[in-house]
Amino acid sequence: MLAVVCDSSPLIYLSKLEHFRLLRVLYDAVLVPPAVWREVAIGGEGFAESANLKAAVTEGWIRIECPTEAEEAAEFPEELGLGEIEAILLARERKAVLVTDDALGRSVAESLGVEVTGTIGVLIGAKRQGQLSAVKPLIDRLKQQTNFRMSNALYQRALQIAGEAGPEGSR
Numbered sequence: 001m002l003a004v005v006c007d008s009s010p011l012i013y014l015s016k017l018e019h020f021r022l023l024r025v026l027y028d029a030v031l032v033p034p035a036v037w038r039e040v041a042i043g044g045e046g047f048a049e050s051a052n053l054k055a056a057v058t059e060g061w062i063r064i065e066c067p068t069e070a071e072e073a074a075e076f077p078e079e080l081g082l083g084e085i086e087a088i089l090l091a092r093e094r095k096a097v098l099v100t101d102d103a104l105g106r107s108v109a110e111s112l113g114v115e116v117t118g119t120i121g122v123l124i125g126a127k128r129q130g131q132l133s134a135v136k137p138l139i140d141r142l143k144q145q146t147n148f149r150m151s152n153a154l155y156q157r158a159l160q161i162a163g164e165a166g167p168e169g170s171r
Helices: 008-018 024-028 034-042 050-057 069-075 081-092 101-110 119-128 136-145 152-161
Strands: 003-006 031-033 061-066 097-099
Touching: 003 008, 003 024, 008 034, 008 050, 008 119, 008 136, 008 152, 024 119, 031 034, 031 081, 034 081, 050 061, 069 136, 081 097, 081 101, 097 101, 097 119, 119 136, 119 152, 136 152
Parallel strands: 003 031, 003 097, 031 061
Antiparallel strands: none
16 A cells, blocks of 8 residues: 655645645555644645645545654754654654655655655656646646746656656657
């Protein structure tokens, strides 16, 4: 069973792209820690991501779970937010994939042996499973219409992995 723990940013970005449902289609279990719930569902009140998360929890395909090792939060870099910390701890406890776009969060999670992906990884996975025909238009929308940041090298790598690199990109 492929379980994932989501941090806030993928929930927000997938909502902005109107592809929040991909989480339900791609993964057997989708978990969010309480701090992520508060940030997205409560703090994002009035935005699509809030409505999407609330509906998913009500429908039962996203579950809110607390990490049991919360005392370890003090050992994390102070630059990490509570949502990232809880998500990393929960992913480690549940041996789940962490879905985050936070660079420091990714680095800390990987150092703890947690497998990590992000919004772009979800989109590429959806294309591989036939849920999307292309990821380039979606990545372009993320870059142009949101505060999503990625280097040009990462952008080209994502397109290459998705099989969408142009003639200037190496295949």
